[in-house]
Amino acid sequence: MNRLQAIVLALCIAPASALAQNQEDTGLGLDLSSDQKPQDETENTAETPTEEPPPLPSTVAEPPPAEPLSPTERDVTLDDRVKSVQRKVYLKKGRFEVTPLVTLSVNDPYYTKLGAAVRGAYYLADTLAVAARVSAVQVLPEDDVRIAKRTFQSRIFYSVPQWSAMGDVEWSPLYGKVAFLNDILHFDAYLLGGMGVVNTETSKVDNRGPSLAADLGVGLRFVARDYLAVNVALINTTYVDQPLNTSKGATQNLMTLNAGISFFFPMKSTGRESE
Structure with missing residues (x-):
């Protein structure tokens, strides 16, 4: 190759090299690596197994398991609950009761029998x-007695009780409580029955002595304090008496309303802590 041919060859190669460089700068060149890269990625994807995403954390925290209660805590929890049927607060077993009473007859239209009594239980x-x-009784005539004697010249034969002594057995089957003046009163209802004697104005005649008698009644006891209660009872006392100026005996029914205040000893009820 002579010098002239070398110059011509250089002139031909220079434009072609400049054109190729221009195509690379403008992005018009042919990139042979682009076809190889997707193939490599496909091979890597086929060879590598798909990994599962980790589970998302729960948004709601579960409460820790409750610790078992100790025997003491269990007892306290059970005691603090409100019971549908509560235990009795007012207990009377082994206690003494002393009750002063005022008595008033309710079944005699002609004579009012007013008295006082003391009861122990x-x-x-x-x-x-x-x-x-034990009761003491005073007999007071009503206005109807004077009208009957003056207008109709009637004679009324009546028994005059003076005192009585009775022994009773009381049974209290009902117990409850009521609201009274923003307070709660406990009460119990009771039945009573017994026997004793009644002394009348004719008991001294012929040395008859007091007459045998029987008691039957019902009552309510409202507890204001552990040691204090209001006692109300309706009691019928039946006895046989021979009134003055008569020769025949007759059955007498002395029905009285009794009201008083009961005092209890010991003064503290052992059921108060169950309230």
């Missing part, structure tokens, strides 16, 4: 008691 059980009652 001992409770063998919370619902059972033995009691004794």
Whole structure:
């Protein structure tokens, strides 16, 4: 190759090299690596197994398991619950009761029998008691007696009780509580029955002595304090008497309304802590 041919060859190669460089700068060149890269990525994708995404954390935190209660805590929890049927607060077993009473007859339209009484009781059980009652009675005539004697010249034969001594057994089957003046009063209802004697104005005639008698009645006891209660009872005392100026004896029924205040000893009820 002579010098002239070398110059011509250089002139031909220079434009072609400049054109190729221009195509690379403008992005018009042919990139042979682009076809190889997707193939490599496809091979890598086929060879590498798809990994599962980790589970998302729970947004709601689960409470820790509750610790078991100790025996002491279990007892306290059970005691703090409100019971549908609560235990009795007012207990009477083994206690003494002393009750002063005022008595008033309710079944005699002609003579009012007004008196005072003292009652004592001992409770063998919370619902059972033995009691004794001593009463003094005064008989007062009503206006109907004077009208009957003056207008109709009537004679009324009546018994005049003076005092009585009775022994009773009391049974209290009902117990409850009522609301009174923003306070709660406990009460119990009771039945009573017993026997004793009644002394009348004719008991001294022929040395008859007091007449045998029987008691039957019902009552309510409202507890204001552990040691204090209001006692109301309706009692019928039946006895046989021969009134003055008569020759025949007759059965007498002395029905009285009794009201008083009961005092209990010991003064503290052992059921108060269950309230």
